[in-house]
Amino acid sequence: MSLSRQQNPWIVRLSTMKQTFWILLLLALSSPLTAQQFTAVDSLHLPFNDLLQQYVNSEGQVRYDGLQREHARLQAYLQKLSNQVPEVSTPREVAMAYWINAYNAFTLDLIVRNYPVKSILQLDQGKTWDVKRIPLGGKKYSLNQIEHEILRKKWADPRIHFALNCAAKSCPPLLHQAYLPSQLEQQLEARTFYFINHSGYNQLSGQPLRLSKIFEWYAADFEDLHTFLRKYYQKELKTRKISYNEYNWDLNR
DSSP: OOOOTTTOHHHHHHHHHHHHHHHHHHHHHHSOOOGGGOOGGGGGGHHHHHHHHHHBOTTOOBOHHHHHHTHHHHHHHHHHHHHOOOOTTSOHHHHHHHHHHHHHHHHHHHHHHHOSOSBGGGSGGGTGGGOOOEEETTEEEOHHIIIIIIIIHHHOOGGGGGTOOOSBTTSOOOOSSOOOGGGHHHHHHHHHHHHHHOTTTOBOSSSSEEEOTHHHHTHHHHSSHHHHHHHHOSSOOOOOOEEEOOOOOBBOO
């Protein structure tokens, strides 16, 4: 008689190895980065990294009052972004890290300018993502353009959804580090694992599965959702019906 999945020692061993891999990856990326760890292609984002490590905790909660007092530092970084927009020939990791950081940094800037706003939905009649206010390379972009017309359209990588932060409690939490070309792959993998396994966003052990609305809004990006979840979920995941959690738009502080 063959062993069941729960009894098979090889499957148990593989499951343990998978969990160990993710734990080590998360630990490696949770430590503060020093200037010596930055490569030349990462240097553009060093000022943003310093701000994130100072004002964002490991759960993605932002100290907006403190960041507001450091607004000049954030603005200086945004100006650097404006002067160094990626070109068509820019390597994938460099360009993708640039646009992810741009989205997150300009979202922080938007909140800081309007703080103490309680929710990003209070801005621009709830359509702040459509406002073309982001000056980069002589053009003005909206947050939606950066997300949908650049990041999603150009790279079609579903892990992008777990790197972008919309300043709401139900959004995938803001990483307390800048995204770096030299570490981008590891960072995207770690953030995806973190979000999927965080019970504050997804509950995968019950019936039905209760998931973030991210998976509903962008269902096409994940193709076979159960297959995608199994890649990152630290336990065995059976195919079950899915329901989606209500989205909390309160500020991520």
